[in-house]
Amino acid sequence: MIRFLRSPATKLAALYTSIFAVLLLSHSTPEFLSPRQGSTLDASKPYRESVKMLEYHYVQRAYGNDDINIDRRLWDAWEQIENGPQTAMLKPFPVAATWRLEGPTNIGGRMRAVAFHPTQTNTIYAGGASGGVWRSDDLGATWTPLSDFEPRINIGALAIDVSNPDILYAGTGEPIPGSYGRKNGSAFYDGVGVLRSSDAGASWTLLPWPSNNSSVYRIALHPQSSDTLLVGTRDKLWKSTDGGQNWSSALSGIITDVLYKPGDPSTVFAAVGNDYGGSSNGVYVSHAGGDKFTWEKLDVNFAPGDSIGRIVLSIPDADPDRIYAAVALNRNRMPDSDVDFKGVFVSKNGGASWERKLSAITNGFTRGQAYYDLTIMASPSDPDLVLLGGIDMYRSDNGGEGFTKKSRWELRVLDPNNPGYVHADQHHIAFKPDDPNVAIVGNDGGVFLTTDKGDTWAQRNDGLATTQFYGINYAPSNPNLLYGGTQDNSNMRQSSPGQTNWLYVGGGDGGNIAVDPKSNNTMYFCMNSSPFRTFDGVNMEPITNGLSGFRFNWIRPMLLDPDGDRLYTASNSVHRLSPAKDATTWINITPGVLTSSIVTDLELVSANPRYMYAATGKGEVFFCFNLIALDPEWDLVDEGLPNRWISDIHLGWDSWNTVYAAISGYGTGHAYKTTDGGLSWTDISGDLPDIPANAIVPSLTDTNTVFLATDIGVWYTIDGGEHWKQFGNGLPNVVCYDMKLTPENRLIVGTYGRGIWTTDAVTSVTAAPAQPTDIALHANYPNPFGTGIAPVTTLTFSLERAQDVRLQVVDAAGRIV
Structure with missing residues (x-):
């Protein structure tokens, strides 16, 4: 029976008096799949799921106001932090809270930009989609982060001044169009314009920026003037002639690429590539340095603009009249979900006319996501040598007449040491300036290097800690042993506590992980939103029976009871698998539909496994007091909560009727608390900036202290929510998606772009007495x-x-x- 009660006071009041024990709890932090998506996912094909990952981020932040500019709002939050009361010191912790990187340092996250130093050619720069700018001085053998504490470390583009290589520009944000509520290609990860360094990345200056649409596709630097640059964004091409202090609009449209013609900086090429087509889509040229009103569309024998989407370009230095264009289909005109690649177009006369060299690649090339993973690069010294990236890497030795597949992403599972392995989803390619055999590619698995034009490849991720975590956990029997689920790097775990080289568990996109309390190798997790279990950390079996017909989150809850006997997950209903190790069919324990929304988090009262809370993406919280019954009853207990996405709920450590909620989106509070089981909720956001919150954890020792993981780091309050301050030292300025607190007071945070971090300085919030x-x-x-x-x-x-x-x-x- 499902009952929707706003004020179940009598029942809850009776229950309050029945619990005396100090309660332990199980906790999970799930996330979102658009309600428009079905529940059936093909776990063997991770390349199909990137659009859901894009929606997952955006919808949580835009819910309640679909037209909101999340770029602008996050920047407003940053300015609030810089100028607000949070800069004043709160009473300090007794020991300086210093964050420690737990890894992984052997598995890279998504890299959107790569570049070689023009003269010190063993030096590489790489830009993480949410992990900042990195530098390697040994061809990727080791890496150093350069921008951890800048206003935004979501990097979409890099450019190095060839005449003064100490000058480096980084375009922030990741302007990937998605399919949900994204007007004109709204950004996936937010940007704030362009960062400039004049000391090879040791320090940065955020340049003034003229537009709300601040996520950057590409930066082109004038080869003879460090102060002249063109920046392609999702609404315009912008030009500056004074090092980014002032900007003028040069060309309208979604600018997916921009290049100076080698040897002739007065000539500039730009690509307009709205993912959903448009008459303006195509390649343009300016013979006046890119100034406004000097652009001409080059459309002779090129595909009609309304039939195509994203376009990326390459011009070889050795033949500056030759232009390669890799072109995606208009996503509204895809013949099926796997085919969205229009082809490679080549011009040998500076764009005056084009020839379509490649119309399709067998065995799948972009497989429905050319808007996300499409890159092309011609060798600077050999104009016929072209590397092309989609899901895998391809090479042409004859100017695009034919392409040969040169990598296989599936080898990561089958044979990860195979020289043909390159992680899936290619984003950007660069050739070594003094050796045409050497190239690097940035993809969803970090950076890969070839020394033989792509015949063989090697991972170059040692120390490149840019993994993007959705969910994290620890082993109940050994809280120092960590686990996590990631974007396109599967689920993973430490081989032993403190080990920063991690082990893969499965493939594709990971999610939340539940670990058996008695066996560290017994895990329950999702791959591409489908649930699996393993008993040895290696061999997996799907557990999907009974889940068809429901609408699931892209990253769904996976929650074990304290004994490891019952496993729970959620859709628009709550489901139980019991016994967790043996059962093959899930049981719906909310007969019918619990909610029109999707459940975003579950909390189980461990001391009494009959009690459970369930939160949704519409600001709802439900409570069940007889979970084990044949006909569980659920009450709606959300009085005082805003109509926003509830990212996380967490019980108080000593009272099941005390619950905390983390709220995503904008325009409301982001931390809420109830002490009466949800009869009434209180906003405890205080002076917290308007930042989407993703996870919330109360202190073990002080009921006035709460930790909050947000899109701008981890925050804490020591006065019940009146005042908030960023917590600890050393944690990069990164989106923090999940957070746990172990019984030993070890705070663990999973970041989206900089791995997993921990700190042990959370034992007290009272200033320690000075030792006499x-x-x-x-x-x-x-x-x-x-x-x-x-x-x-x-x-x-x-x-x-x-x-x-x-x-x-x-x-x-x-x-x-």
Whole structure:
């Protein structure tokens, strides 16, 4: 039976008196798949799922206001942080909270831009889609982060000044169009314009920016002037002639690429590539340095603009009249979900006319996501040598007449040491300036290097900690052993506590992981939103029976009870698998439909597994008090919560009727608390900036202290929510999607772009007493113990921990007595 009650006061009040034990809890942080998507997913084909990943981020932040500019709102939050009361110091923690990177340092995340230093050619720069700018001085053998604490570390483009290589520009944001509520290709990860460094990335300046549409596709630097640059964004091509201090609009449209003609900087080529087509789509040329009103569309024998989508370009230095264009189909005109590649077009006369060289590649090339993974690069010294990237890498040795497949993403599971393995989803290619055999590619698995024109490849991810985590967990039997689910790098785990080289579990996109309390190798997780289980950490079996016909989150809850006997997941209903290790069919424990929305998180009261809370993407929270019954009852307990996406809920550590909620989106509070089981909720956001919140954890030791993972790092309050401050030192300025607190007070945060971090400095929020070095009792001077019948004098002091002390009493002359 499902009952939707706003005020189940009598029932809840009775329940409050029945619980006396200190409660332990199980916790999970799930996420979202658009309600328009079905529940059936093909786990063997991760390339199909990128659009759901894009929607997953956007919808949570735009829910309640689909036309919102999430770029602008996140920048407003950053300015609020810089200028607001949060800059004032709160009472400090007793030990400086310093974050420690737990890894993985052997598995890279999505890299959207790569570039070689023009003269020190073993030096590589790489830009992570949500992991910042990185530098390697040894062809990718080791890496150093350069921009961890800049206003935004979502990097979509890089450009190095060839005449002064210390000058480096980084375009922020990742302007990938998706399919949900994205007007004109709204950004996936938000940008704030362009960063400039004049010391090879050691420091950065955020340049003034003229547009709300601030995510950057490409940057082109004038080869003879460090101060002249063109920047392609999702609404315009912008030009600056003073190093980015002032900007002018040069060309309208979604600018997916821009290039100076080698040897002739007065000539500039640009691609307009609206993912959903449009008459303006195509390749343009300016013979006046890219100034406004000087652009001409080059459309002779090129595909009609309304039939095509994204376009990427390459011009070889050795033949500057030759232009290669890799072209996607208009996503509204795809013949089926796997075919969205129009072909490779080549011009040998500066764009005056084009020839379509390649119309299709067998065995799948972009497989429905050319808007996301499409890149082309011609060798600077050999104009006939072309590398082309989609899902895999391809090469042409004859100017695009034919392409040969040169990598296989599926080898990651079959044979990861095979030299033919390159991670799926190619984003950007660069050739080594002094060796045409050497090239690098950035993809969803980091950076890969070839030294033989693409015949063989090697991972170059050692130290490139840019993995993008959706969910994290720890082993109940060993809380120092960490697990996580990632974007396109599957689920993974540490081989042993503290080990920063992690192990893969499965493939594709990961999600939330539930770990058996008795066996660290028994795990329940999702691959591409389909649930699996493993008993040895290697071999997997799907557990999908009973789930058809429901609408699921892209990253769904996976929650075990304290004994490991019952597994829960959620859609627009709640489902149970029992016993978790043996059962093959899920049971719907909310007969019918619980909600018109999708459940975003589940919380189980571990001390009483009959009690469960369920949160949704419409600001709803449901409570069940008889979960084990044949006909569980669910009550709606959301009075006071805003109509926003609830990212996470967490129980209080000592009371099941105390619940905390993290709220995504904009325009409301982002941290809420109830102490009466949801009868009423209180906004405890205080002076917290208007930032989407993704996870919430109360302190183990102080009910006034709460930690909040947000799109701008981790925040904490020590006064019940009146004041908030960013927590700890050393954590990059990164989106934090999930957070856990272990029984040992170890705070763990999973970031989307910089791996997993921990800190142990969360044991108290009361300033520790200073350790005394001497004690003077002036009132009893000169003899603290008196004379005759000795009066009692008590010396009182505090120590941080139990330890031996030595007390010395001295007279007025300083002699020990």
